[in-house]
Amino acid sequence: MLDTDLFLAWTEGAARAVRLHRDRLTGLDAAIGDADHGTNLDRGFTEVGKALTEWPPTSPAQVLVSAGTTLIRRVGGASGPLYGSLFRQLGKSLDAPVTLAGFAAAFESGVQAVERLGKAAQGDKTMIDALAPAARALTQAVQEGADEHKAFERAARAAEEGAKATIPLRARKGRASYLGERSIGHEDPGAASAALIMAALAEAAA
Numbered sequence: 001m002l003d004t005d006l007f008l009a010w011t012e013g014a015a016r017a018v019r020l021h022r023d024r025l026t027g028l029d030a031a032i033g034d035a036d037h038g039t040n041l042d043r044g045f046t047e048v049g050k051a052l053t054e055w056p057p058t059s060p061a062q063v064l065v066s067a068g069t070t071l072i073r074r075v076g077g078a079s080g081p082l083y084g085s086l087f088r089q090l091g092k093s094l095d096a097p098v099t100l101a102g103f104a105a106a107f108e109s110g111v112q113a114v115e116r117l118g119k120a121a122q123g124d125k126t127m128i129d130a131l132a133p134a135a136r137a138l139t140q141a142v143q144e145g146a147d148e149h150k151a152f153e154r155a156a157r158a159a160e161e162g163a164k165a166t167i168p169l170r171a172r173k174g175r176a177s178y179l180g181e182r183s184i185g186h187e188d189p190g191a192a193s194a195a196l197i198m199a200a201l202a203e204a205a206a
């Protein structure tokens with residue numbers, strides 16, 4: 001069973017990872033965007049932590065819906081509403097108690113919400129390139145009977161591979177798409193942050 005503390009640990013771990021990698025994320029965004037992705041997410045996840053301290057959640061769903069709402073409200077930039085939708089839809093899709101299979105299905109639904117909002121598909125060089133493979137890896141791990149730590153590790157690895165696979169792609173969504181061919185050869189910042197966030201989930205379950 002996945003409990004409230006696990007999801008709190010996930011948001012805290014994500015906040016630490018984003019802080020640690022803030023300058024790298026902003027540097028990736030400097031190459032193909034407007035050089036604010038690391039600062040956007042650092043501010044957003046700091047606010048997530050504050051809101052969760054001020055209004056302590058009593059269920060996994062509350063942790064995730066609170067995190068998503070805060071990201072939508074506090075992050076200026078495309079990534080706020082997109083990550084906000086991921087966390088809100090993920091939280092709203094969870095049935096209590098949260099099983100690994102339930103989480104995997106809810107995560108798929110969260111990724112679909114991001115795809116709907118951003119009108120992006122895998123291959124467009126966005127965070128979807130990390131999130132969609134992570135969702136598939138998680139579902140497959142569950143079907144194969146993996147435990148939560150193994151399943152989250154597989155999802156994190158798929159996200160990391162998906163992020164690196166954005167390097168040769170030409171961006172078709174978001175600011176980077178304005179660069180056309182010149183977006184080729186750089187890792188997408190949102191895909192890189194999605195890989196960090198999935199790694200934080202695996203660490204939270206370790």
Ligand code: ADP
Binds near residue numbers: 127
């Ligand atoms: P902004 O581009 O508004 O400055 P950020 O720099 O915080 O916002 O986030 C940029 C990231 O958001 C991109 O690297 C990409 O992964 C993601 N992104 C942008 N547009 C879309 C979209 N339409 N669908 C999915 N992800 C997107």
Ligand code: MG
Binds near residue numbers: 033035037077
């Ligand atoms: Mg930006």
Ligand code: MG
Binds near residue numbers: 036076077078
């Ligand atoms: Mg911006």
